[in-house]
Amino acid sequence: MSALLSVTDAHVAYGKVEAVRSVSLQVGQNEIVTIVGANGAGKTTLLSAIMGVLPLKGRVAFAGQDLAQLDIEDRVAMGLGLVPEHRELFVTMNVEDNLELGAFRIERSRAKASIERIYAQFPRLKERRKQLAGTLSGGEQQMLAMGRALMGEPKLLMLDEPSLGLAPIIVADIFRIVSELKASGVSVLLVEQNAQAALKIADRAYVMELGEFVLSGKASDIAANERVAASYLGFQHEGESAI
C-alpha cells in the first residue's frame, strides 16, 4: 500500500533560522499518526508547511501527487485538511455558516448531508447552531474547527494541538472523536503536547526535538520508550536524568 501522505527530506525555515530540518514522514490510508515533542520543536511549523501555509524545501506528495505547485486551496480540494492551532474560525459568523463554508468546494446536496453527520458527531454544535463562533467556549470552538474541516471531506486531517487549553473532560471527547475518524475512513496526522493521550489512540508516532525527528515507530513502542516516557509522558524514573 502506498502512503497517503509522504514527506521526504523537508526543510522549513523562517528567514535564516531552520525550524524543521530534514524531516521525512509517511501517513498511510486509515492510519492515525502522531508527532509528539516539546513546545517549539517545530511540529506546528511542519504541519503548516505540509498544508502550504509556509514554504517548504523538500518533497511532499499526497495521494501520489507532488504538491509543490499547489496552493492551500488546491490541497484542500485534493482532500488534505488542517485544523490549525488557533482554529482560525469565522468568529463573527454563526456555527452553521462556519460549517457550511467548510464545504465551499463540495456539491451543495452532499454538503447538506454532511452537516447533519457533523451534528450527529458533535451534538453540542447542533445546540449552538445559530450562535456566533466567537462566543463559543474553547472546547466548542475546537469541535467547530474540526467540524468545519470535516465538511470539506478530507482524506487526511491534520490536527494541531486539538487539546490545547481545554478541560480534561472535553479533551477525552476530542480524542474519542479522533479515533472515530479512523473508523470512518479518514486518516489523521495529530500533533500533540499531550503525548500520553495521543500515543494511546495513534498507530504510529514520531518524536520531534529541535526541528528533527529523533525517534519513530509504533505508538505503543514509543510510549514504552524510557526516554520518551521521561521527557514527554511525565514519568520520571528514579535515578535517571530527564533526557
Next chain:
Amino acid sequence: MNTTIMLFLLQDGITNGAIYALLGLALVLVFAVTRVILIPQGEFVTYGALTYASLASGQMPGTAKLALAMGIAACAFDLFVARKALHGRLILRSVLANIVLPAAVLALTIYFAAQKPPVAVCIALSLVIVAMIGLYLYRVAFQPLAHTSVLVLLIASVGTHLALQGLGLLFFGAEGQRGPAVLSGAFTAGSLRFTGQSLTVYGITIAFIVGLWLFFGLTLYGKALRATAVNRLGARLAGIRTTLSGQIAFLLASVIGALSGIMIVPITTLYYDSGFLIGLKGFVAAIIGGLVSYPLTAVAALFVGTVEAFSSFYASNYKEVIVFMLLIPVLLLRSLAAPAVEEEKD
C-alpha cells in the same frame, strides 16, 4: 432660514448621502476582503457616468477599448502565472473571460453608439464596461500584490487612481458632461418637489443595500466573502480562494461606482476628475464607520451628505473643507478609544 429651505437642503443632502452610502459600503467591502483602500473608486464613478453620458449622446466611449486592453493584460497575467501547469481548460476560461467578453462588449458598444441607444441599453453597457475594468484592475494591479502590506496596496491604489484619471481625460476630454435622467418627471408633496431622478437614487440605493444584505446573509458566495474578511487563513483552509473573494469585491465595487455615477450625472455635470472628490466623501463615511461597520458607514454617509448640503448653503466656498474636517474629530475620538495597533507583520 425657513422650513422650506431647510427641507430642501435636507432632501438634497439625503440624495447625495445615499450615493456616498453606496460608495462607502463598497470601500468597506473592498478593504475588509482585500485590505485595499480603493482610491480608484472615484474613477469607477466617473467612468460609469461619462460612459453613460457619451453613449446617450451617440458618442463612442473609450472605456470599452480600455476594458479590452486591460482584459488582454489580465489574460497575459493568468497565463504567465500558470505557465508551469498550463492546461486547455484554464487557457480557454481565461481567454473567454478576459478577451472574448470585452471584445464582444466592445462590438456591441460600437454598434449601439452609432444610433443613440435607449437609456436602458446605455445603463447596461456602462455597467458591464466598468464592471470589467474593475475586475481586470484587480487581476492586473492588486492580485499580484495580495500578500503585501496595506501600505504597498495603498500605493498601488493611488497609482491606479492616477492612471485611470489620466485615461479618463484622454477618453472624455476636459469638458464636463451630463446624461439623460433615468426617470423623468416630478411631483410635489407639500412644499417639497421630488424629481424622478432623486426617487431613482433612493430606490436604487435601498434596493442595492437590501440586495447586498441578502447576498452576504444568504448566499454561499456572500458568506465566503465575509469569511475572507473575518479570517483570511481560515477561509483558505476551507478552500475559499482569496483571489475569488477579491474578484467579487472589486466587481461589486466597480458596479456600485458606475451605478452611482449614472445616478449623479443627470443631476450634476461631471468631469473626468470629479469622481475622486465624490469617492473621497464615501471614504469619509467609511472612515467614520471605522472601515469595518456597514450600518455605521451608511448612516455616516447620510450625515456627510446633509452636512455638505447645509454648508453649501451657508458657506459654499468652504463646503468641501467642512465635509473633510468631519474626519478630524472622528479620527481623534477613534484614536482615543482604540488601543494602539501595530501594522500587521507579513
